[in-house]
Amino acid sequence: MYLLDEHLWFPNPKLANEDGLLAVGGDLTAGRLLLAYQNGIFPWFSEGEPLLWWSPDLRMVLFPENLHISKSMKQLLKQNKFRVTYNQDFKSVISACAEQPRRGQEGTWITxxxxxxxxxxHDLGHAISVEVYSEHSLVGGLYGIYLKEKRIFCGESMFTRQSNASKYGFIKLVQQLAKEGVKLIDCQMHTAHLASLGAEEIPRETFLKYLNDK
Structure with missing residues (x-):
């Protein structure tokens, strides 16, 4: 485990321990966060903990062409069940993600x-949000970092207040990103929810090759 200081750097992500923990400390400046994502590293820590930086092996990713849409979701999409917007209310989306109850997790890492x-x-144009509405109510959404030059989107968190809302927004985002030529959605860690949408685990080394191959 490496201790970061005020200098802008990260150790090689391949040096992370078996749990994926790479470094401690540093800060959350835009420059450091962007450097992290560009090198396959992301922050994840709880309130009261030091800043923890991760690069797990294996890495959960979704290739847009492998997106799985269930029959029930296809029906909802056909019905235009929800209204989806982009970058219209980033603050409400990230705040709702922070408040979303998660099984087996107390509190939130979104401090x-x-x-x-x-x-x-977001103000600098690197973080994007997806808002999902039922009539005029925000019922779901997600946010993440868009590495446009690398054609990779790094998903961070999602929330839902109505059944299937976040999944609906995620599908719409993946379809939109596919049109823009995005080659990979970084989902970070394995969950059954993401696996049901077609995400899979790949070795960290393979993920880093995608990051470095423009």
Missing amino acids: SDMIDAYLNL
Whole structure:
């Protein structure tokens, strides 16, 4: 495990321990966060903990062409069940993600400092949000980092207040990103929910090759 200081750097992600933990410390400035994502590293820590930086092996990813849409979701899409917008209310989306109850997890890793840092990235054009509405109510959404030059989207978190809302927004985003030539969606860690949508685990080394291959 490496200790970061005020200098802008990260160790080689291949040096992470078996759990994927690479480094501790540093800060949440835009420059450091972008450097992290560009090198396959992301922050993940709880309130009261030091900043923890991760690069797990295996890495959960979704190739847009492998997106799986269930029959029930196809019906909802056909019915235009929800209205989806992009980058219209980033703050509400990330705040709702912070408040989303998660099984086996107390509190949230999306601290107030994290919210401020990603709002800054959004203002700089690097972080994007997806808003899902039922009539005029925000019922789901997600946000992440869009590495346009690398054609990779790094998903961070999603929330739902109505059944299938976040999944609906995620599908719409993947379809939109596919049109823009995105080659890979970084989902970071394995979940059954992401696997049901077609995401899979690949070796960290393979993921890093995608990051470095423009």
